[in-house]
Amino acid sequence: MWGSNLIPEKFFFDGNFEVVLADSPESRRIHYNLRYQVYCDEMGFEDKDKFPDRMEIDEWDHDAVHFLVRHKASGHWLGGLRLVLSNNPTFPFEELSSLDQKIVRTERQFSVEISRLCITREARRFVAKRSTLFDLQDQELSDESGNVKSIFNYNNHSRSIMWGLFRAAVVYSAQQNIKHWYFIVAPALASYIRKQGVDMYQIGAPCHHRGLRIPCRMGVDNILANPLWLNDYKKDFRRYSELMGESTRKRRVFC
Numbered sequence: 001m002w003g004s005n006l007i008p009e010k011f012f013f014d015g016n017f018e019v020v021l022a023d024s025p026e027s028r029r030i031h032y033n034l035r036y037q038v039y040c041d042e043m044g045f046e047d048k049d050k051f052p053d054r055m056e057i058d059e060w061d062h063d064a065v066h067f068l069v070r071h072k073a074s075g076h077w078l079g080g081l082r083l084v085l086s087n088n089p090t091f092p093f094e095e096l097s098s099l100d101q102k103i104v105r106t107e108r109q110f111s112v113e114i115s116r117l118c119i120t121r122e123a124r125r126f127v128a129k130r131s132t133l134f135d136l137q138d139q140e141l142s143d144e145s146g147n148v149k150s151i152f153n154y155n156n157h158s159r160s161i162m163w164g165l166f167r168a169a170v171v172y173s174a175q176q177n178i179k180h181w182y183f184i185v186a187p188a189l190a191s192y193i194r195k196q197g198v199d200m201y202q203i204g205a206p207c208h209h210r211g212l213r214i215p216c217r218m219g220v221d222n223i224l225a226n227p228l229w230l231n232d233y234k235k236d237f238r239r240y241s242e243l244m245g246e247s248t249r250k251r252r253v254f255c
Contacts, residue, residue, distance in 0.1 A: 011231070011232060012160055012232060013160050013161070013163065013164045013232045013233050014232050014233065014234055014235055016071060016072060016073070017069055017070065017071055017072060017078070017161060017164055018069070018070060018072055018235060018237075018238060019067055019068065019069050019164050019165055019167070019168035019235075019236070019237040019238070020067065020068045020069070020070065020237060020238050020239070020240050020243055021065070021066075021067055021168070021172065021237050021238070021239045021240065022065075022066035022067065022068055022080070022240050023239045023240050023241050024240055024241055024244075026240070027066070027068065027240035028061070028066050029055060030068055030077050030080070031066045031067075031068055031080040031082065031116070032055035032056055032057045032061070033054055033055055033056075034068070034077060034078075034079060034080050034118055034120060035056035035057075035080070035116055035118050036048070036051055036054045036055060036056040037118075037120050038118040038119070038120055039056050039118065040056060042120070042121055043210075045210045060082075060084050060088075060092050060115075061082065063084060063085045063087040063088060064082040064083060064084045064085060065082065065083045065085065065112075065169075065172065066080060066081075066082045067080055067081055067082070067083075067165055067168050067169055067172075067237065068080045068240070069119075069161055069164055069165055076122065078119060078120050078122060078123040078161060079117075079118055079119035079120060079123065079161050079162075079165065080116070080117075080118055080165070081114060081115070081116055081117040081118070081165050081169060082114075082115055082116045083112040083113070083114055083169055083172070083173065083178075083181075084112060084113040084114075084115060085112055086108045086109055086110075086111055086112065091103075091111075091113040091182055092113060092115060093113055093115070093182060093183075093184040093215055096184060096207050096209050096213070097184060097204045097205065097206075097207040097209075097213070097214075097215040098204050098205045098207070099203055099204035099215060100203055100204050101203075103182075107179075107180060110177065110178055110179040110180060111178065111179065111180040111181070111182060112173065112178055112180075112181060112182070113181070113182040113183070113184075114169065114181050114182070114183045115183075115184070117162065117165070119158045119161050119162065123158060123161055159192070163196075163228060163233060164233055166223065167229060167233040167236065168236050168237035170220055170223045170224055171224070171236045171237065172236075172237065173220045174220055174221075174224060178220055179219065179220055179221070180217055180218070180219060180220065181217065181218040181219075181220065181223070182203075182215065182216070182217055182218075183200070183215075183216050183217075183218065184207075184209065184213045184214070184215050184216070185200075185213060185214060185216055186211060186212065186213060186214075187206075187212060187214055190202075190214060190216060196226065196228060197226050197227065197228070198218060198222060198223055198226060199218065199219060199222045200216045200217075200218050201216060201217050201218075202214050202215065202216055203215050203216060203217050
């Protein structure tokens with residue numbers, strides 16, 4: 001149902017944001033810097049002195065596929081995640097938790113680990129205004145003092161961005177014949193994801209890694225079948241190289 005001057009919630013993500021596959025060194029550096037902002041500056045999970053170039057990067061990034069999300073109207077990059085591929089004997093989470101049983105080779109080769117999910121605090125600044133059903137525009141709402149107000153609860157806003165990243169990553173996974181996702185996750189987030197209809201199975205004992213975390217497995221087919229995708233999150237992802245090529249063509253037109 002329409003609000004007084006807002007686009008309906010079911011159009012919120014596609015109307016305001018887009019997910020980009022980081023298919024170049026430049027675009028992957030955007031993800032590393034976003035992670036630095038979240039894990040070092042905002043959350044204090046990582047020691048910023050270890051990353052003087054403001055790029056939070058580790059040994060798993062070379063064997064990972066990275067996704068970014070940006071605000072379409074402004075071009076601001078607001079978050080990202082990575083899929084760690086099965087190119088190594090173990091996934092990162094296996095070094096942190098004790099599993100009920102080992103991941104067998106025949107399953108591992110069709111699996112990835114989802115990690116480094118990050119959404120910046122800046123994301124709360126971006127809200128949506130409805131013009132027409134087919135002409136969705138973006139603006140920030142301010143009070144009389146000029147301070148930006150969010151019309152969405154920040155947690156809900158962040159979760160919408162998270163689902164957009166999930167949608168893009170799961171479509172990519174299906175395209176690559178990936179069947180399983182592994183995820184080490186806070187119990188509260190695991191509970192929320194389950195409530196949205198995703199079958200997330202705990203596969204080992206909880207561990208302590210930036211707080212209490214539980215190792216879980218999800219099925220790609222199950223995530224793809226979620227009714228959450230029936231209205232919003234339909235655009236999947238674009239490639240960064242495609243985005244930059246489009247920007248270059250636009251600059252040539254106006255030169």
